[in-house]
Structure formats: C-alpha cells, structure tokens
Amino acid sequence: MGQTTKGACHCGTVQFTADVDMASARRCDCSICRMRGAVAVSAPLDSLTVTAGMDALTLYQFNTKEARHFFCSKCGIYTFHQRRSDPTQYGVNVACLEGVSPFDFTEVEVMNGQFHPRDGGGNRVSGVLRYTSTD
Template sequence: MEAGSERRLAACHCRAVQFEVQLTDGLRTIRRCSCSYCRMRGAIAVSAPLDGLTFLAGEDKLSLYQFNTKAAKHFFCSICGIYTHHQRRSDPTQFGINVSCLEGVSPFDFPEVIVNDGVNHPSDMPSAPRVAGVLRFSEN
C-alpha cells in the first residue's frame, strides 16, 4: 500500500452496508465530477484501490447502476439508497468512495473540492483531464 494510505470504517445511512476501506492517500484525493450522474448525486469521493475495500456487512444489499459506456460501476444501498462507492471509469483500478460514508467525515469538512470535468470525460477526449471548477464551503 502507498505511503499516506489509511484504513477507515464506513457505512451507508441505514448501516445495512458496512465496510472498511484502505484509502489511497487519505482524504487528499477528494474530488467531485460534473457528469450528469455525479451532478445529480452530489457526492464527494476519495480514492481506494480495488483490493482496499472489505465488506463487514451487507454486500448483498448493494445495487449496481451503470449508464452510457457502462465502464463505471456505481454502487448504492438497496435499502436507504445511499451511494457508497463506484469503480472509476477514468481509473478502473480504483474505487471512488463517498466521503459521507466514512466514519467521522462530512463533505462540509473540506473548504474546497476540485470538480473534474466529467461532461468531457478524459476517456473520450484526446487531452488530459480537465477541471470544471472548484466547490467551496464557507461557514457564515
């Protein structure tokens, strides 16, 4: 495992799906995506290797959603509907993990989150991945 990796406990809202995840580089890989699905889902994700996810309960409660190229695999709890993780289209050797599922982490813990251009996905374009913008959170 890479330097900077860390193990975290995670679960969906109803806790039917529980897992432990070995993050690739802690919370430093935070990102959002501007593709049609991610825009509606609104989650912030961090990276984990495919072998970094261990289910503790409820793997059988996961449902799979795929669209368009069907390269990415989006998983969510079939009971509460919370997106837990996805196998990335831009790097199929990694999962994107919903930070809101991580124990003790909130999406509002991050003052800035890079939003990747998923509308013009790097797998469809000859150029390098682009940044669509930055999501900022500030307290009143």
Template sequence: MSESAKLYHGSCHCDAVAFTANLTEGLSKPRRCTCSICRMRGAVAVSAKLDDLNVTRGEDKLSLYQFNTGTAKHYFCSICGIYTHHQRRSDPSLYAVNIACLEGVSPFDFEEVEVYDGVAAHTSDTGGKPVRAGVLKFIKD
C-alpha cells in the first residue's frame, strides 16, 4: 500500500480525542518496533512532523506516559485507553501515529509491516540506521 503525504483525520476509540495529521510519507512506510512499550501495545505506526499533527478535540483527555530516558512522549486517551501517537525517541522532531486511529485505515490493510529492533539496536543508542528485526505479515484467508 503506498500513498503520497496527505491529511488524515483520526480519533481514539471513544471519540473523546480527535486529531488531524499530515503524514510525512503517507502510508508508504508503516512500522513496528520491538522495544518494551511498542511490543506490548502492538500498534503499527507512520510518521508526522510535530507541526503536522493537531489535536482538534479532547487535548485535556490525553494522558502522557514517559519512561526510561524520558525522550519519547506517549499519548493515550484517558477515557478509553487507546494510544493515539507519540513523540519519537529516535527522532524527536516526529510523531509516530497509530494507524488504527486513522479514519478508513486498518493495520490489516498492510500485507507486510517492517519491524525494527528497539531493544538491542535502537537508533538513539547506536547512532546508526534502524536495524530491521523482521517483518510482520498479514495473510488473508
């Protein structure tokens, strides 16, 4: 699935939080990570510049979670608990946006999703390029 950058509308499950995001590379580079929080939440993400994500409703309903270095800022709805986006540790000038929150988009729309090593080779720790840990595949019956 490949699309050029364009504006997407998104929200959490209960619709208390809504946002728009102009995705840097559209839906062309979905990804997952093996770090502890990404592994546990299981989201597929795409990128938006900080100025290109705007919370249009419910900013007061967003909760912030930070851990370890405190660089990444993980936002989720305080009512339904859905993770909507986070400011990336590997590139703090970008947000990672949960594609499952975007209108008309599902993680199951992507046949393959790159998975990057966020445990042993996080780019912020190694100073290098992302290291691919594998590929997540969705095979339709």
C-alpha cells in the first residue's frame, strides 16, 4: 500500500508501526474531527502494530459507536482510529509519524463527515485546506 513507518504519541508512551499511504492524506468535518484538527492517512488494519504502550491507549466512541478512536491516556494525543467509512482501515494521525508533519501537505481534502457515507452521504469532499509557508 505505502511505506512502513514508526509513530508515537507526544510523550512517547504509545508507539506503533504502520504501512501508511501518504497520498491518502485528508481531514474530515464531522464533530470529533473538527475539534481534533488532525490530518490522517490510511493504513490497513493488519498493518498497524502497537509496539509499546498498548495499556495506555484509551478508546473513545460516540454516536453509532462504529468508529474506534484511540488516544494516549498520558498525553491525550489522538494516535489513530478505525474508520467507520471503511472498517478495514485505520486513519493514522500524521503528526504522530516519525519525520512527518501536517504542514508537509500543501493541500488536504476535507471529507464531508457531517453527512457520512454510511448514512447515504457518499464520499463527498466538502473543501480543501491549503498550507503555504511564509519562508
């Protein structure tokens, strides 16, 4: 699918490896994604391995309880989530990936999570976020 990379939360308690598709970078405008503001990339479920801190991961679910959002219980950072739109994938927070920053992406599509594909909304893009460096 993509490249195998290491990831970790802010404090380093939760560490993982995943085979991520960097070209899949996107954001979402559903209630939780709006608040956390992360850029996520796709990884197949079987490619993500938690290598440290499994006991520190906290699961958060809401509404339909289909998506599974994981956070470090020590520093609070969102690390990855099992997607509702495609339960065979994780969305991985790019800010947790070694050597990657959300600002590495000049454009990131924003998916319309307010009208979710599983609720008949389709995979519509609601906008594009752009980053332009001032350097």
